[in-house]
Amino acid sequence: MYRQTLSELSDALVQKRISSVELTQHFIDRINIHNPVLNSFITVTVDAAMEQARAADAKRARDETTPLTGIPMAHKDIFCTSDIRTSCGSKMLDNFIAPYDATVVEQLNNAGMVILGKTNMDEFAMGSSNETSYYGVVTNPWKDNHVPGGSSGGSAAAVAAGLIPMATGTDTGGSIRQPAALCGITGLKPTYGLVSRYGMIAFASSLDQGGPMTRSAEDAALVLNHMAGFDPRDSTSVEQPAIDYTDNLDNDLDGLKVGLPKQYFNESLDSEVAVVIDNAIRELEKLGATISDIELPNAHLSIPAYYVIAPAECSSNLSRYDGVRFGYRCDKPRDLLDLYCRTRAEGFGREVKRRIMIGTYALSAGYYDAYYLKAQQIRRLLQQDFKNAFTDVDVIVGPTTPDVAFSIGERTEDPVSMYLSDIFTVSVNLAGLPAMSIPAGFKNGLPVGLQLIGNYFQESRLLNIAHRFQTITDWHRRIPEAFQ
Amino acid sequence: MSIDKKNIQHIATLSRLLVSESECESYSGDLSNILGLVEQMNSVDTRDVEPMAHPLEITARLREDEITEIDQRQRFQAIAPEVEQGLYLVPRVIE
Numbered sequence: 350m351y352r353q354t355l356s357e358l359s360d361a362l363v364q365k366r367i368s369s370v371e372l373t374q375h376f377i378d379r380i381n382i383h384n385p386v387l388n389s390f391i392t393v394t395v396d397a398a399m400e401q402a403r404a405a406d407a408k409r410a411r412d413e414t415t416p417l418t419g420i421p422m423a424h425k426d427i428f429c430t431s432d433i434r435t436s437c438g439s440k441m442l443d444n445f446i447a448p449y450d451a452t453v454v455e456q457l458n459n460a461g462m463v464i465l466g467k468t469n470m471d472e473f474a475m476g477s478s479n480e481t482s483y484y485g486v487v488t489n490p491w492k493d494n495h496v497p498g499g500s501s502g503g504s505a506a507a508v509a510a511g512l513i514p515m516a517t518g519t520d521t522g523g524s525i526r527q528p529a530a531l532c533g534i535t536g537l538k539p540t541y542g543l544v545s546r547y548g549m550i551a552f553a554s555s556l557d558q559g560g561p562m563t564r565s566a567e568d569a570a571l572v573l574n575h576m577a578g579f580d581p582r583d584s585t586s587v588e589q590p591a592i593d594y595t596d597n598l599d600n601d602l603d604g605l606k607v608g609l610p611k612q613y614f615n616e617s618l619d620s621e622v623a624v625v626i627d628n629a630i631r632e633l634e635k636l637g638a639t640i641s642d643i644e645l646p647n648a649h650l651s652i653p654a655y656y657v658i659a660p661a662e663c664s665s666n667l668s669r670y671d672g673v674r675f676g677y678r679c680d681k682p683r684d685l686l687d688l689y690c691r692t693r694a695e696g697f698g699r700e701v702k703r704r705i706m707i708g709t710y711a712l713s714a715g716y717y718d719a720y721y722l723k724a725q726q727i728r729r730l731l732q733q734d735f736k737n738a739f740t741d742v743d744v745i746v747g748p749t750t751p752d753v754a755f756s757i758g759e760r761t762e763d764p765v766s767m768y769l770s771d772i773f774t775v776s777v778n779l780a781g782l783p784a785m786s787i788p789a790g791f792k793n794g795l796p797v798g799l800q801l802i803g804n805y806f807q808e809s810r811l812l813n814i815a816h817r818f819q820t821i822t823d824w825h826r827r828i829p830e831a832f833q
Numbered sequence: 834m835s836i837d838k839k840n841i842q843h844i845a846t847l848s849r850l851l852v853s854e855s856e857c858e859s860y861s862g863d864l865s866n867i868l869g870l871v872e873q874m875n876s877v878d879t880r881d882v883e884p885m886a887h888p889l890e891i892t893a894r895l896r897e898d899e900i901t902e903i904d905q906r907q908r909f910q911a912i913a914p915e916v917e918q919g920l921y922l923v924p925r926v927i928e
């Protein structure tokens with residue numbers, strides 16, 4: 350069962366070949382066997398899951414279903430859940446039980462999904478390897494001692510290893526797409542504003558966006574149908590007419606104009622990964638796409654601009670963790686300042702503290718113009734580059750990451766080298782565009798991800814291209830040997 | 834641009850983070866390296882470029898001025914480190 354896609358499991362439930370209780374038990378068993386090795390879950394909620402599964406079966410008996418009813422899933426531990434601890438991968442929130450559900454949690458609950466737990470992640474979503482988690486590193490299911498990527502590393506590893514058919518993720522600079530690529534699954538980062546941020550713990554508010562992590566594009570479309578939508582509780586939620594993202598999955602790709610950014614195929618791209626990407630592009634050609642080169646002339650400035658904007662917003666957002674209203678508090682504070690400074694020094698890990706300090710510095714008196722304003726101007730240039738490109742092509746295609754998964758510990762001592770693993774993903778967040786990563790092949794037994802970038806609100810187009818690609822390839826159906 | 838140890842203490846204070854003398858050295862190295870990366874921004878002239886604060890051109894939504902929140906004080910304070918009679922407790926501020 351774990352080999353099947355969410356859509357196949359949904360069919361099995363509809364045809365009553367299996368019940369949600371049986372399906373849920375199957376995945377709980379798999380989590381019990383494999384999670385000790387992977388460490389992809391921070392919290393597993395067996396009893397609550399079984400209760401939700403029984404409720405889903407009862408709904409089915411009454412014919413009150415959606416295609417997601419009774420399907421087991423997991424939330425990245427950044428989405429607030431009213432009855433389950435939400436740690437955000439941090440000691441700061443190790444004891445935090447939110448007083449409310451995130452909108453995304455509420456929507457998927459309403460659709461009848463069954464929550465099996467909360468997945469591991471880089472602390473406050475700051476990291477590209479899952480190594481900054483207070484709950485320890487997650488293992489890449491394809492190779493021991495390799496990272497799953499991050500920050501949604503637990504979600505990606507759990508889906509790849511077949512511990513769950515779907516998990517939620519969030520993407521601020523690549524945190525859905527990069528781990529999806531490194532673990533060989535399908536990940537979608539929607540247009541900024543499509544999915545509600547209410548109850549999704551904030552990192553960099555002008556960049557954060559939640560999305561589905563699944564086996565296939567068809568699965569992502571089914572889930573997005575229930576995740577997307579206007580939410581008055583999110584001040585930047587966009588009012589868009591609701592559409593069915595599965596409607597256009599099978600559309601013909603004849604005449605689709607695909608652009609390859611020259612700046613994504615330069616010396617920073619590993620040569621063996623380049624070959625895999627090249628083969629994937631040939632598949633798109635077989636499906637009727639026409640390929641041309643395009644320019645994103647300012648692409649090399651995306652990482653520098655991102656590492657001003659994201660830390661600046663993070664330093665502001667994380668000022669709420671003060672040891673007063675919720676979360677960690679240091680022992681025996683001498684005075685108020687000591688309470689703040691020691692609570693934060695003890696509650697946050699090193700990468701989070703680095704980013705708070707960089708952001709505080711960039712926003713401090715006298716430096717605003719040189720850093721924050723400059724980064725916002727570069728953000729405009731990056732957006733303009735994409736706008737220009739989309740006058741000529743329908744979709745931009747390239748690698749998701751410069752190389753496959755790296756080994757655990759390889760980059761922890763050098764933050765800058767870690768940051769560069771997001772070199773092809775961050776500009777999409779700065780511009781606010783939708784993008785996907787889909788499995789495209791392997792290098793030395795480790796998965797390679799193909800990135801598809803669309804114009805604003807073109808999720809349906811991206812899912813169509815990804816789905817057609819997955820009808821003529823089977824990379825997305827592979828399961829690592831150790832988990833079969 | 835490099836950030837020396839004295840600067841680190843200043844930034845740490847602004848950030849409300851306690852940073853020990855021994856940590857200062859490594860933060861100084863890390864932050865200087867990150868700023869080195871960030872300063873690649875200076876390779877492009879942005880004089881007449883309008884800054885972009887947000888991906889979408891939207892204005893803040895307004896709503897009717899009506900009560901939408903209910904009193905959940907007990908629920909919220911149930912997860913607080915220290916409360917007494919409905920108040921959050923912090924170390925004494927005024928002697």
